Amino acid sequence: MCAYVLMRIFESSPKKYDWGIRIITLGKAENVYDSLASHVKSGQRVLDIGCGTGNMTIRAARRGALVKGIDVNPEMLEIALAKIEKENLSDRVELHEMSVVELDKEESESYDVVTAVLVLSELTTHELDYTLKEVMRILKPGGLFLVADEVVPRNRLKRVINWIIRAPLLLITYLVAQRTSHPIKNLPERLEKAGFIIESIRVSRLENFVEVVARKPMRETE
Amino acid sequence: MSNLRYLVANVLCTLLRFIPIPCRTGVIKIGNPGRDSPVLLTCNYWLTVERVKKAIRGIDCYLLVANSRGINVWCASAGGHLTNHSVISILKTSGIEELVGHRNIILPQLAASGIEAKVIKEKTGWNVIWGPVYAHDIPEFLRNNLKKTPNMREIKFPLRQRLEISVAWAFPISLIIGLILFFVFPKLMIPALVAIWSLSFLTFLAFPLFSRMADRRRKRTPNGQPRFLDTLIYSLFVWGIFILLVSIVEFLTGQLSWIEILRWAAISVILTFVLNMDLMGLTPIYRSEFLKDRLLTIEINQEKCIGCRTCENVCPRNCYRMDEEKNVAVMVEAERCIKCGACIVQCPSDALYFRRPDGEIVPPEVIRKFKLNFIGTRAVRVE
Ligand code: SF4
Numbered sequence: 001m002c003a004y005v006l007m008r009i010f011e012s013s014p015k016k017y018d019w020g021i022r023i024i025t026l027g028k029a030e031n032v033y034d035s036l037a038s039h040v041k042s043g044q045r046v047l048d049i050g051c052g053t054g055n056m057t058i059r060a061a062r063r064g065a066l067v068k069g070i071d072v073n074p075e076m077l078e079i080a081l082a083k084i085e086k087e088n089l090s091d092r093v094e095l096h097e098m099s100v101v102e103l104d105k106e107e108s109e110s111y112d113v114v115t116a117v118l119v120l121s122e123l124t125t126h127e128l129d130y131t132l133k134e135v136m137r138i139l140k141p142g143g144l145f146l147v148a149d150e151v152v153p154r155n156r157l158k159r160v161i162n163w164i165i166r167a168p169l170l171l172i173t174y175l176v177a178q179r180t181s182h183p184i185k186n187l188p189e190r191l192e193k194a195g196f197i198i199e200s201i202r203v204s205r206l207e208n209f210v211e212v213v214a215r216k217p218m219r220e221t222e
Numbered sequence: 223m224s225n226l227r228y229l230v231a232n233v234l235c236t237l238l239r240f241i242p243i244p245c246r247t248g249v250i251k252i253g254n255p256g257r258d259s260p261v262l263l264t265c266n267y268w269l270t271v272e273r274v275k276k277a278i279r280g281i282d283c284y285l286l287v288a289n290s291r292g293i294n295v296w297c298a299s300a301g302g303h304l305t306n307h308s309v310i311s312i313l314k315t316s317g318i319e320e321l322v323g324h325r326n327i328i329l330p331q332l333a334a335s336g337i338e339a340k341v342i343k344e345k346t347g348w349n350v351i352w353g354p355v356y357a358h359d360i361p362e363f364l365r366n367n368l369k370k371t372p373n374m375r376e377i378k379f380p381l382r383q384r385l386e387i388s389v390a391w392a393f394p395i396s397l398i399i400g401l402i403l404f405f406v407f408p409k410l411m412i413p414a415l416v417a418i419w420s421l422s423f424l425t426f427l428a429f430p431l432f433s434r435m436a437d438r439r440r441k442r443t444p445n446g447q448p449r450f451l452d453t454l455i456y457s458l459f460v461w462g463i464f465i466l467l468v469s470i471v472e473f474l475t476g477q478l479s480w481i482e483i484l485r486w487a488a489i490s491v492i493l494t495f496v497l498n499m500d501l502m503g504l505t506p507i508y509r510s511e512f513l514k515d516r517l518l519t520i521e522i523n524q525e526k527c528i529g530c531r532t533c534e535n536v537c538p539r540n541c542y543r544m545d546e547e548k549n550v551a552v553m554v555e556a557e558r559c560i561k562c563g564a565c566i567v568q569c570p571s572d573a574l575y576f577r578r579p580d581g582e583i584v585p586p587e588v589i590r591k592f593k594l595n596f597i598g599t600r601a602v603r604v605e
């Protein structure tokens with residue numbers, strides 16, 4: 001049917017997902033996970049949005065946090081589950097097949113840290129707004145929102161260079177991992193608009209990838 | 223303006239059929255909808271959205287465009303891209319809940335292999351109604367009080383779609399082969415391109431012949447799948463016709479010679495094979511020969527069946543009939559089944575399942591979760 005042969009050869013398998021991420025981040029994925037995970041402290045409650053095959057979830061759990069990982073892809077979750085069992089982290093991690101629009105089921109102010117690596121760029125604009133609003137609600141005051149994602153460079157020249165580099169890259173990632181993405185425009189501004197305080201931003205040289213540490217403000221009375 | 227966009231979408235998406243072309247998700251107002259107007263949903267493949275919009279022009283309703291990553295409804299639902307999550311997300315974030323007073327949503331029937339009506343109801347309160355397979359039947363479906371005729375439920379492979387597939391198949395292949403030949407054997411480029419396009423058209427124009435041959439044979443094979451041999455015989459046939467046509471043209475232009483014919487034969491035999499390698503996989507009515515799960519068979523546990531007719535309603539091949547006396551579903555046309563899994567996914571009492579050739583049962587939960595169907599073995603095995 002629908003000539004799925006072509007598609008099949010490159011079918012989106014979870015193993016290829018990790019590959020796709022590596023290509024998009026130009027091999028810096030490990031680095032990104034490690035540097036973001038360093039903000040997680042032992043005993044904290046962490047929500048990993050779009051946990052995929054568990055790269056971030058596992059790092060947070062290794063640091064002693066209690067992690068809930070959510071993703072919409074049951075196959076990825078299956079892989080994540082196997083990795084977690086292998087590392088004996090099962091008692092600190094729970095995984096759910098759940099999308100961002102179900103975050104309204106989470107209790108208010110119940111997480112110390114929320115992470116989202118390469119997932120916001122996969123959302124539609126409506127979903128992104130919804131997610132930022134809900135993350136703000138479920139974070140404890142002073143809690144951290146750790147984001148890493150593809151963004152549209154601000155500098156026009158860099159935007160052009162980025163586009164030239166990305167075009168073939170996009171094709172490869174699509175073929176290998178069936179992963180398309182839409183870099184986000186003005187990610188830091190969007191976070192600020194949603195009420196977050198930006199603590200630190202690390203931008204890649206081409207300005208096409210950022211790591212953001214954002215904080216939910218403390219309550220004013222405190 | 224909208225006509226122009228419709229045209230561009232059709233041309234572009236036909237040429238690049240195998241590439242997802244996404245468009246914006248969200249809610250589109252058609253006509254002047256009010257609080258009681260119907261709500262329809264489709265995927266965010268650009269061409270589909272344009273076609274649906276055209277089909278329902280003049281009807282006051284809301285059209286929700288859900289995220290399927292730019293892939294058409296059928297491939298996306300069977301392949302796990304148009305899922306429960308896509309539907310829940312669009313219902314919750316598009317603002318449709320404030321626009322209408324009711325909670326009924328009409329989904330394309332071909333989404334039934336990927337979206338579970340039960341889960342949508344549980345998580346959002348919306349009732350799923352399975353609409354027709356093709357958008358052009360939507361107006362009649364609405365007029366008929368949301369009743370479908372067997373014809374509206376069935377997937378077909380009409381001439382128009384066969385022509386589209388010929389173009390969609392010939393275009394990328396001629397691009398690749400043409401480019402290679404341009405650098406390696408420039409002389410061969412034009413003949414090769416002529417051969418690719420004509421063979422592609424011939425194959426799909428004469429496709430009903432393949433169907434007839436394959437259907438006769440598959441009554442005799444246990445799971446009803448035509449075999450690779452059928453494709454081979456048919457390819458030879460198409461190849462023969464092509465050589466015949468070439469000879470006629472050469473005769474008329476006075477160039478006929480054995481050498482010429484042999485040369486054409488050599489070029490086209492390889493191309494015929496390349497083009498027809500997965501002939502069945504290119505059609506919506508057979509399964510690809512390359513998939514491991516083509517050998518699954520479907521079974522009904524009649525003790526569990528409650529006679530709800532859901533399977534009959536979602537099967538795109540009209541495989542089911544109801545035994546009115548016993549109030550259970552019977553599979554009357556098992557050899558027509560393409561293993562899309564829609565019936566299994568939707569059956570409310572888990573009365574349907576797949577059986578593997580080795581006798582093992584694939585339970586409905588697994589099929590629902592991993593979209594195990596004709597698109598392949600999606601269940602992961604983690605070592
Ligand atoms: S959907 Fe299931 S319960 Fe309903 S008629 Fe079909 S087999 Fe029976």
Ligand code: SF4
Pocket residue numbers: 520536537538539540541558559560561562563564565566
């Ligand atoms: S009987 Fe076969 S073709 Fe019909 S819905 Fe079930 S799996 Fe699909």
